[in-house]
Amino acid sequence: MSGESFGDWVTLEDQGGVLLLRLADPSGNYFVFNAASVEELEKAISAIESRGPKGLVVIGTERGFIAGADVNMLLAVDNEKSAAEMSRRGHALFGRLARLACPTVAAIHGPCLGGGLELALSLDWRIATKAKETKLGLPEVRLGILPGWGGTQRLPRLVGLPNALDMMLKGSQLDGSRALKRKLIDRLVPKEWLLDKAIEQVSRGKPRRKLPPIVRFLSFTGIGRGIVRRKVEKTLSAGQGRFFAAPPQILDVTLRGLAAGPAGDFEAEAIGLGKLTASATCKNLIRLFLESEKARKLSRDLDPSAPAVQRAVVVGAGVMGAGIAGVMAKRGIHTRLVDLSAEALSRAVGRLGKAMRKSLKRRQIKPHEYQATMDRLTASTKLAGFTGADVVLEAVAENMDLKRKIFGDAASRVSHGTLLCTNTSSLPLSEMAEGLPHPDRLVGLHFFNPPEKMPLVEVIRYEHSSDTALARAARLAADLGKFPVLVRECAGFLVNRCLSPYLGQAVLLLEEGVTVERIDEVATDFGMPMGPLHLLDVVGWDVAASVCRVMGDAFPERMEPSGYFDAMRDAGLLGEKSRSGIYRYEKGKKQGVNGTALALLRDKGFTRSSAATPDAADIRDRLLLPLVAEAYRCLDEGIVDSEGQCDLAMVMGIGFPPHLGGPITWAQARSLDEVEGRLQILSGRYDQRLAQAARVIEAVRTSDTTASKESVSASEPARHA
Ligand SMILES: NC(=O)c1ccc[n+]([C@@H]2O[C@H](COP(=O)([O-])OP(=O)(O)OC[C@H]3O[C@@H](n4cnc5c(N)ncnc54)[C@H](O)[C@@H]3O)[C@@H](O)[C@H]2O)c1
Known part of the structure; x- marks a missing residue:
């Protein structure tokens, strides 16, 4: 030879x-x-x-x-x-x-x-x-x-x-x-x-x-x-x-x-x-691909020795907990799902069984894989069976006392090395950690709905989270097939915080008399997977009302929500789940605009006059430029590490059009000069709060700091998807 x-x-x-x-x-x-x-x-x-x-x-x-x-x-x-x-x-x-x-x-x-x-x-x-x-x-x-x-x-x-x-x-x-x-x-x-x-x-x-x-x-x-x-x-x-x-x-x-x-x-x-x-589309998609590779390596960058999670306890078998536990079982993690409600538990197990039977029918899995996955998910109405758990993840209702009690109970049953994760959307981790032994092992692991499909997980660092705990949480997310993006704690974290002004402007436009269809159509023509009002129906107006309240309290000068959110919730017009929101729903399918929701707008006095009638470009920029400004604020405050990770999170978290590369890349392609000018015009024409967004862009444009402009190095080794 x-x-x-x-x-x-x-x-x-x-x-x-x-x-x-x-x-x-x-x-x-x-x-x-x-x-x-x-x-x-x-x-x-x-x-x-x-x-x-x-x-x-x-x-x-x-x-x-x-x-x-x-x-x-x-x-x-x-x-x-x-x-x-x-x-x-x-x-x-x-x-x-x-x-x-x-x-x-x-x-x-x-x-x-x-x-x-x-x-x-x-x-x-x-x-x-x-x-x-x-x-x-x-x-x-x-x-x-x-x-x-x-x-x-x-x-x-x-x-x-x-x-x-x-x-x-x-x-x-x-x-x-x-x-x-x-x-x-x-x-x-x-x-x-x-x-x-x-x-x-x-x-x-x-x-x-x-x-x-x-x-x-x-x-x-x-x-x-x-x-x-x-x-x-x-x-x-x-x-x-x-x-x-x-x-x-x-x-x-x-x-x-x-x-x-x-x-x-x-x-x-x-x-x-x-x-x-x-084409710009190709460059944008490649950059996002490189950012997604970076996200997958987050755990290794924080602590290369972070071990894989093999046994998990998920507390709360609702919309999120059931989905997360199912993904864990599918990915080989022995998972115990705990809920007070036996009905919620049986629904959760049924949800996994249904998905697995579908895969079996399509021959994506073999019968023994179906059985092994189902065997890995066990359900219990008691906070028990924690011995040997590598992680306890809570996904109970959004209530501070409840979450603190669960972590208090869990901490007394598990070893000091067990990772504690919360799926909270809005509660401060520092408060949740009060009195918790070894608070450095608490990390926010914010999945998106539905957890089976959504690729993004925000890994939330609060003041005490250790790199070891963050690394293990990031590894867990990556092992579940997700893309973990590291986010520092703040109201709404990164994605919901940037989403909040977008949804706020959509409701404001509605109050000014722009039709539901027009608002949603401008957003989908821009490339969003669904319009903002349709999205509110999917999220649920009750959930949206409470998230907007949190955002309004944190940033009253620019995110004070319209009373319409509460009014929709109080009227039971919750969206898809109540088959009646801004749109009507039949057999799970979106129908026409819901007259009752429009009547509520008129009758409760939410309509307002506007000095101008916005054309498509004005509607698009009113929805999206405040989102861009919020993303820049987050970069400035160190909520997210880089422009690239911020873009990735917005593409994976809310479906910002990937061909445009994410909000930051899109704004830079338009030029920050133009973005600032447009915000100033829109502020004079429609909503004075937009002047604040213009000032944020001006500060970025005139600033010399390039720390936040870090992007993936061209020399970094990278592979095809
Ligand atoms: N729904 C979303 O879109 C979404 C998205 C991201 C994060 N979150 C967050 O995830 C968490 C759960 O949200 P959800 O929508 O799944 O709620 P949910 O209301 O669907 O489920 C909560 C579950 O917790 C159970 N529960 C209540 N008290 C309990 C206790 N003491 N012990 C065990 N189980 C208990 C309830 O029986 C219920 O099944 C919240 O913190 C929420 O903010 C929700």
């Missing part, structure tokens, strides 16, 4: 006439495509071509195959021409692999994503391990781009157009068995056999594949492709999809490739990638 190295990343070994092309990151991380590794690969392919081996196996390391391209490389590209060039270089490289005369095999273990899968697609055979770390996919769409190294051309020929589009438009990742089912790979083998089986595969020569007749019709005939196109276009134009250029571009380039015949249309892919990579 002889070995040849092409630098730090790529080596070639001869195993009895079969060449092994080994790809490994010198620092032990996942292999990624960057300037150095691509250059080495080019040299290695020249060597392979000149040696004329009897077979080629491309293999990664114990850790993984290829995680994709280094996203910093994409971030650095600022024009269409260089991005298209980058794509052509990939085409040339993988084209040479595809043209090798010998049989070629990708031996895949761990991530095989983006450019990694595109490399594998250029080979004859793909063999993958059964290990759970093995994941195959083209996640480019999530970064606002398309698979630009041949993916749009090769994937539909291998798995058929419908499967290929499904994978590329969702950016989904398949494990080995799903990849086998979709014919993306040829064999699934145990990890220990990977290399042997890959070498053995060489003896099978070149493959001959045939897709089923219906898939051939849909992929390789004009009529079939027309059917697929119309179906996909319908889904792309719905909801927030309309703000993204990548999905229609992926569809277009893929169809062009199939229409062009066997050679495909790689040039269309290069041009498509050029356009998308140079």
